[in-house]
Amino acid sequence: MSRFQLIKALFGSVLRVLLRPRVEGAERIPGTGPVILAGNHLTFIDSVILPLVCKRQVFFIGKDEYVTGKGVKGRxxxxxxxxxxxxxxDRDGxxxxxxxxxxGRRVLEEGNVFGIYPEGTRSPDGRxxxxxxxxxxxxxxxxAPVVPFAMIGTDEVQPGGKGLPRLGRGHRISVHFGEPLDFARYEGMDRDRYVLRAVTDEVMSEVMRLSGQEYVDMYATKVRTAA
Known part of the structure; x- marks a missing residue:
């Protein structure tokens, strides 16, 4: 048993008991080949929940500080x-x-699943x-095809993205996966900024439909900087 399988067996069981997550559309994730999972980002535990509700291992980028901590907790x-x-x-600079x-490109070229939050950071206000x-x-x-997904209710379990989750308090989360999006029609146009914006907006439109969130046509990082 791999470390991923061990973690999923242990923590997946705890997750099902404490949070009773509703998962819809997970069968839409292709069983083989490169896949991009693109979704909203409400709180820190999104990155804990997503790998545990998918059959395939999901690779994703994280801050290096998560693996450089000291002591038992850090390890x-x-x-x-x-x-x-x-x-x-190291995403600074x-x-x-x-x-x-x-x-991400390397992960996909190796035929794996890569998870990404296109907003680039957690939503500052749930939108x-x-x-x-x-x-x-x-x-x-x-x-690689893009499978949009939506996290719903994770910000109620862990408001503000910090501190211990509110487990066992009646909170329930949902994870919804949409149909795969194929952008083969834009092959060879990965440097065309208009095409890049059109593809990104199509993905975000699907995430909005799945999540039911209000959409704001500005970058979340600008809102955080201004706050």
Whole structure:
């Protein structure tokens, strides 16, 4: 049994008992080949829940600070996050975005599942914000289908994205997966900014439909900076 399978067996059972997640459309994730999972981001535990509700292992980018902590807590966090598929990347500075993009490309070219939050950060107020075009570049560079998904209720379990989740208090979460989106019609156009925006907006439109969130046509990072 791999570390991922062990973690999923242990924590997946706890998740089902405490949060009773409703998962819809997981069968829409192709069983083989490269796949991009693109969804909304409400709180920290989204990245814990997503790998545990998917049959295939989901690889995703995470802050390197999650695996560099000291002491027992730091070692446990590193063991868990790298075990479920997190790839630590230093995203600070101008090269962070490029490193994340190239990492995602490598994961997909190896035939794996790559999870991404196109908003680029957690929603500051529960609304859905404009997507960054990195998702479109990945899809067009690799030819991987995009399966949109929506997290619902995770921000009620862990408000503000910090602190321990409110387990066993009647909160229930849902994860909805949509139909795969194929962008083969845009092959070779991964440097056309209008195409990249169109692809990104199509993905975000599906995420909005699945989540029921209000859409805001601006970047969430600008809202956080202004707050």
């Amino acid at each position: 446990l966090m590193a063991w868990f996050f790298t075990g479920v598929g997190m790839i630590p990347v 101008g090269r962070g975005g490029v490193a994340a993009l190239m990492t 859905l914000y404009r997507g960054r075009t990195g998702i479109a570049r990945l899809a067009l560079m690799t030819g």
